[in-house]
Amino acid sequence: MTSVNEVLKDNDKVKINYQDEIIALVRSKSSPKVVKDKLSEYHASDIADVIEVCTLKERELIYRILDMQSLADVFEYLENASELLEEIDIQKAARILELVDADDAVDILKDADPKMRKAWLSLMNKEHLKTINVFYSYEEDEIGSRMSTNFVTLYCNLSIKEAMTSIIKQAKSHDNISNIFVLDENGVYYGTISLNELIIARENDELLDIISTSYPYVYSDEKIDDCIENLKDYSEKSIPVLSDENKVLGVITAQDLIxxxxDEMGEDYAKLAGLTAEEDLKEPIFESVRKRLPWLVLLLGLGLVVSSVVGLFEAVVSQLTMIICFQSLILDMSGNVGTQSLAVTIRVLMDAQLTGKKQLSLILKEMKVGLLNGLLLGSLSFVGIGLYIALFKHSPAVTAFSISACIGTALLLAMVISSLVGTIIPIVFKKIGVDPAVASGPLITTVNDLVAVVTYYGLTWIFIIDIMHITC
Amino acid sequence: MTSVNEVLKDNDKVKINYQDEIIALVRSKSSPKVVKDKLSEYHASDIADVIEVCTLKERELIYRILDMQSLADVFEYLENASELLEEIDIQKAARILELVDADDAVDILKDADPKMRKAWLSLMNKEHLKTINVFYSYEEDEIGSRMSTNFVTLYCNLSIKEAMTSIIKQAKSHDNISNIFVLDENGVYYGTISLNELIIARENDELLDIISTSYPYVYSDEKIDDCIENLKDYSEKSIPVLSDENKVLGVITAQDLIxxxxDEMGEDYAKLAGLTAEEDLKEPIFESVRKRLPWLVLLLGLGLVVSSVVGLFEAVVSQLTMIICFQSLILDMSGNVGTQSLAVTIRVLMDAQLTGKKQLSLILKEMKVGLLNGLLLGSLSFVGIGLYIALFKHSPAVTAFSISACIGTALLLAMVISSLVGTIIPIVFKKIGVDPAVASGPLITTVNDLVAVVTYYGLTWIFIIDIMHITC
Structure with a gap:
């Protein structure tokens, strides 16, 4: 991104760093009028980035110089907005909160010091408070909590010319005008017009003819998880969010969807790695510990179960110590295969509403992949590890290849079963309404460890010690 | 998404399933004119979803009934577009390829049968072929490969009225008109106007006054990895993509960004799980095997290294068989901690351009988190496993707690070192230009396994066998 990082190549490209320009501007001794005119040229996101590295004095200059709407735009991009808002005169802060998009205002208010929040709220006008209360009422996993209130509407009985006049009027305070939502005489959502269609329509066309009545929409209380894939698929600039009474409450814009x-994928990614939520660099250490500890404690407990099972095979190990060398190999491999199946299954579950038939085909596919990979790696291990034992441990060839046969077979079995477990457990969790990304990890690891240990030591016991009578 | 899934609640919400409606429409015996008029009401994404479940005969009806532009819109949403395009008359198919957005056309052509591709290309007009060649020239990791050619431009010397007339003209064939890109007399990018500003401007305002010259832009050959965070931060409807000569080649819309x-996060997610790329349900089994095998083979090799090291401690194990029970516990825990650190580090590396100081603070933070978690879990293990051995293995208390002290200490050390390794390795890989998400996993697993094994058996050897003289 050339606006921020320098372009390295030496050609015609202009090397512009907007943030440096803004800092220089703020630090210049130019008159407020000059700074204001120049500052208004920059993107609110760039100004926000600069504010985060400014001194308090420089920030105060920016607060004083920018007009209220520009300041509100900047506050929508600030990460620590509620902290910085406290630096501003309380009256002015309340006005800014009225001007930022309602979902951002709610985020700022939620992060704010309770005293400040109360003070700001008491100074905001009633109309805005009503909108903000609506947002407060949504759960974080409901799509309503992510919508924007920046949208334009038309009544369906207007002429093309009246419609255009109305849009021009609304464009002054709303900049999401690409899609226009049409209401019937009772204010109920009727359909959508794209601004393009309206612009190219002739004056004596009928407005009704350019309304798309089968345009996608979403209800404000739908779960994000349930509707996000469809919202993505439509690939629209904005999709209306309706109330239970089918009134338009807001829109989900493509930017909201990004x-x-x-966020959704960040959460899933974190969960796959055994974190309860996404972390970032600025987070306090105890917060990070808290996010990671639950899974670790659970795994420690489950690890003890595996340890107990390994304990059952102490007798086998004491007769043939060499086999413990390869325990880590088999456990690691079965863990890796399980994680691969888990990751694939979670992504598939997230992407699609699976029918029973498709679920079965997913399970079958994972089994086949596990079987193929298991056959390949099992054979590789049989030959490789057999040679390794014969050469480096100086065992007779029969002993070496008997042991490596057990390892290869255990590997094959462990890999097939791990693929199965890594597919079935998340599907079952999804079915009973538990988040598969967060719950599957520990259980799969444990089940796979148990299977791998029992197969490996069991096979060695029966085949090598009982049948072949090989001991060390 | 109510347009697809049924709304479950029993209230005023309208239960509309657009796809069922479309299927019913296609299967009805209505005249082509009626079907066409009704079909044009639906969103191209919904029609695409229906096409994927239709019979060939029904698809042929849709191909025949829809006009070319609508058909092109639908093809932009089809997953197996190149396959379905073969069902269409070759002349008509070439025309569709001209009408779909150039980046989608390139995707369709890349997936297509080489013979068909050649035939289609030979029938397309030269202007379109030129655009398509531009897209073919981008690597998949360059932002140019993701841009859309659906955008409108203006020359900067126009009056407001002339500008508006030009936009109305362009709106007929382009529907991304929210941001208008302004060119100087040589066609070089000059700045951006938002359609809002243009609409609310008065006829005698100056066009120059509403041009934002510090609007973000991106060069077509920038790496997606390098610019995506900035593009996301701007949260804009569209951002212009420039050539080396600063001409506007295309735009990245918010929908493109989604x-x-x-894709980017899906790839990282897959890599974290040890897959070389994201998989989906429809993929052939051998393709899936190919994506998963490399990591598994590598891990098998590295696992053998760990096995060799465990082999060095055979003597310790033969003297105190009980300790092998807890090997899996310590290896699993160190693996889990390493994965957590890896996941956090990769996300942080992806989100921010880290300075040396910030990298150090990340490493320090991970060490502290590892230390705290290690202390907690180490103590827990010391007490818990001590009691477990004393009660279930009927060992004397001294033996039990000596062993559990070794386990606790080994756990603490392994967790601190795993946190470090899980942070430093991805940072180093990033620095030397290797993708940290794909390369870090195997190395971290192996290093952590080695550290854990050496610490655990080493401690047992020195403390229990050499100092305390405890054997089984």
Missing amino acids: EVVD | EVVD
């Missing part, structure tokens, strides 16, 4: 997708 | 974010 955030939602980013 | 796809990019989804």
Whole structure:
């Protein structure tokens, strides 16, 4: 991104760093009028980035110089907005909260010091408070909590010319005008017009003819998890969010969706790694410990179960110590295969509403992949480890290849079963309404460890010690 | 998404399933004119979903009934577009390829049978072929490969009225008109106007006054990895993509960005799980095997290294068989902690351009988190496993707690070192230009296993066998 990082190549490209320009501007001794005119040229996101590295004095200059709407735009991009808002005169802060998009205002208010929040709320006008209360009422996993209130509407009985006039009027305070939502005489959502269609329509066309009545929409209390895939598939600039009474409450814009997708996938990614939520660099250490500890404690407990099972085979190990060398190999491999199946299954579950038939085909596919990989790696281990034992441990060839046969077979079995477990457990969790990404990890690890240990030591016991009578 | 799934609640909400409606429409015996008029009401994404479940005969009806532009819109949403395009008359198919957005056309052509591709290309007009060649020239990791050519431009010397007339003209064939890109007399990118500003401007305002010259832009050959975070931060409807000569080649729309974010995070998610790329349900089994095998083979090799090291401690194990029970516990825990650190580090590396100081603070933070978690779990293990051995293995208390002290200490050390390794290795890989998400996993697992094994058996050897003289 050339606006922020320098372009390295030496050609015609202009090397512009907007943030440096803004800092220089703020630090210049130019008159407020000059700074204001120049500052208003920059993108609110760039100004926000600069504010985060400014001194308090420089920030105060920016607060004083920018007009209220520009300041509100900047506050929508600030990460620590509620902290910085406290630096601003309380009256002005309340006005900013009225001007930022309602979902951002709610985020700022939620993060704020309770005293400040109360003070700000008491100074905001009633109309805005009503909107903000609506947002407060949504759970974080409901799509309503992510919508924007920046949208324009039309009544369906207007002429093309009246419609255009109305849109021009609304464009002054709303900049999401690409899609226009049409209401019937009772204010109920009727359909959508794209601004393009309206612009190219002739004056004596009928407005009704350019309304798309089968345009996608979503209800404000739908779960994000349930509707996000469809919202993504439509690939629209904005999709209306309706109340239970089918009134338009807001829109989900493509920009809102980017955030939602980013957050949802970040969460799944974190969960796959055994974190209860996504972390970032600025987070306090105890917060990070708290996010990681639950899974670790659970795994420690489950690890003890595996240890107890390994304990059952102490007698086998004491007769043939060499076999413990390869325990880690088999456990690691079965763990890796399980994680691969888990990751694939979770992504598939997230992407699609699976029918029973498709679920079965997914399970079968994972089994086949596990079987193929198991056959390949099992054979590789049989030959490789057999040679390794014969050469480096100086065992007779029969002993070496008997042991490596057990390892290869255990590997094959462990891999097939791990693929199965890694597929079935998340499907079952999904079915009983538990988040598969967070719950599957520990259980799969434990089940796979147990299977691998029992197969490996069991096989060695029966085949090598009982049948072949090989001991060390 | 109510347009697809049924709404479950029993209230005023309208239960509409657009796809069922479309299928019923296609299967009805209505005249082509009626079906066409009704079909044009639906969203191209919904029609695409229906096409994927239709019979060939029904598809042929849709191909025949829809006009070319609508058909092109639908093809932009089809997953197996190149396959379905073969069902269409070759002349008509070439025309569709001209009408779909150039980046989608390239995707369809890349997936297509080489013979068909050649035939289609030979029938397309030269202007379109030129655009398509531009897209073919981008690598998959360059932002140019993701841009859309659906955008509108203006020359900067126009009056407001002339500008508006030009936009109305362009709106007929382009529907991304929210941001208008302004060119100087040589066609070089000059700045951006938002359609809002243009609409609310008065006829005698100056066009120059509403041009934002510090609007973000991106060069077509920038790496997606390098610019995606900035593109996301701007949260804009569209951002211009420039050539080396600063001409506007295309735009990255918010919808394009959703796809990019989804793909990028999907890839990282897959890599974290040890897959070389994201998989889906429809993929052939051998393709899945190929994606998973490399990591598994590598891990098998590295696992053998760990096995060799465990082999060095055979003597310790033969003297105190009980200790092998807890090997899996310590290896699993160190693996889990390493994965957590890896996941956090990769996300942080992806989100931010880290300075040396910030990298150090990340490493320190991970060490502290590892130390705290290690202390907690180490103590827990010391007490818990001590009691477990004393009660279930009927060992004397001294033996039990000596062993559990070794386990606790080994756990503490392994967790601290795993946190470190899980942080430093991805940072180093990033620095030397290797993708940290794909390369870190195997190395971290192996290093952590080695550290854990050496610490655990080493401690047992020195403390229990050499100092305390405890054997089984």
